[in-house]
Amino acid sequence: MERQTKRRRKTLNSSLQQQIIASSIQTRSKTRSLVIDFYFPDECWEFVFKFLINYGNSDGNNRLYLRCLSFVSKQFLSITNRLRFSLNISNSTRPLLPRLFQRFTNLTSLNLTHFRGDLDALLAEISCFPLNLTSLDLSQKPTIPANGLRAFSQNITTLTSLTCSFTKSINYSDLFLMVDCFPNLQMLDLRYSYDVSEEAVVHVLRTCCNIRHLNLTRCSRVKLRTLNFKVLKLEVLNLSFTRVDDEALNVISKSCSGLLQLLLFYCSDVTDKGVNHVVENCTQLREIDLGGCDKVHANVVASMVHSRTSLRKIGAPPGFDLSDTEKLFLHHGCYVS
The missing domain is CATH 3.80.10.10 (Ribonuclease Inhibitor)
Structure with a gap:
């Protein structure tokens, strides 16, 4: 009797295990089916992410969502990388530039305001990367990095926006250099650059035929x-x-x-x-x-x-x-x- 009881228990346990396994397989199959049914192509996810970033975005804080979304999956990481169009460069990020430029392939804007170092060398280094930049911010610098801008403009010819606000010293030759390096400028921001002269600004307007936006706030000599x-x-x-x-x-x-x-x-x-x-x-x-x-x-x-x-x-x-x-x-x- 005891042997028969043990056999029955084993049979029941075996049958129960088979049912559990079958149920698990069926659940996985349904899950995979749902995943396939709800698969979104990258283009759709890009649209969703852009909506999250831009909707009601008055102060730029919504861009923090990109960092959170990038942790979800490799697919989301790849998509958010493509949606990054601007980069702030400081002393701490400079050693990472090769990796950052490789990761963010659609960058169009660089902000060097917080970089404190050899700006000429940095601009020369940036020019070595295959970037399609349209905007560059060099605000809050003591002088214009002439050598760096020359090197930068040799390889990056797509720049249309240049910001040099709060620059302590901008002389006539600096503005001549800017328009010589970037003749296709559409936006030039020189606010709070007190040394800017009338003659230099007139030369900019004469040379840059495509200029649409000019900021001369506090340029008291103009x-x-x-x-x-x-x-x-x-x-x-x-x-x-x-x-x-x-x-x-x-x-x-x-x-x-x-x-x-x-x-x-x-x-x-x-x-x-x-x-x-x-x-x-x-x-x-x-x-x-x-x-x-x-x-x-x-x-x-x-x-x-x-x-x-x-x-x-x-x-x-x-x-x-x-x-x-x-x-x-x-x-x-x-x-x-």
Whole structure:
């Protein structure tokens, strides 16, 4: 009896094990089937990741999602690598550049603001890699790395945006070098570079025929009075905190009649006369900032809205009261702040 009981138990255990194994195999099969059914090609994942990064992204923090997503799988790592278009280079990341450039194959923008070292040598090193860069940021440097830019431009000819803001010393020859190295520039940012001269900026505008965006904030030596030729493609001009005056605005508005955005924040020498030159000659103007222009009368806002219908945003001068005219301006499709 005992032997028969043991045999029955073994048979039952064996049968139970077979059922468990069969059930496990069936579950795995269903799981694989589901995985196959829910497989997304890389292009779809790229779309999803771009949505996560860009949706509601006002401060750039959403890009941190890339780091989290890259931990999920090798497939996600490969996709997030392709979605990385900018790189900040510091002293700690420089030894890793070969690996980083090999990993992020779609880089278009480099920021060297936080690098403290031999900038000429770094730029020469970067030029040895097959990169299709369009943007370079060299802000907060004591001088312009002339030798490095020459080496950089020999192999990287795709650059269209150059930022050299807060540079302690930029002389005439530095700007000549920039346009010689990068004749296809569309954006040049020289804000808070106090040594920039009028003659050098005029040369930039004459030579770089494709320039669309020029930031001269706090470039106190520049007025652009000597601009005596057409700058057809310039769309955005920032002259905030400069000594530009009515005469200069008359010249600028005739030479740069295609301006879409003109920023004159705290330009204390500008009056109604200069503003009227701009409104009359810049027929496509969409935005103008007159904040802090204490010589511009508040009444000029109403005349601007009515005479230049392309305007969509106005930074009003001091003393302007929006309460009485808000509905009227909004009716014309212009936001006044």
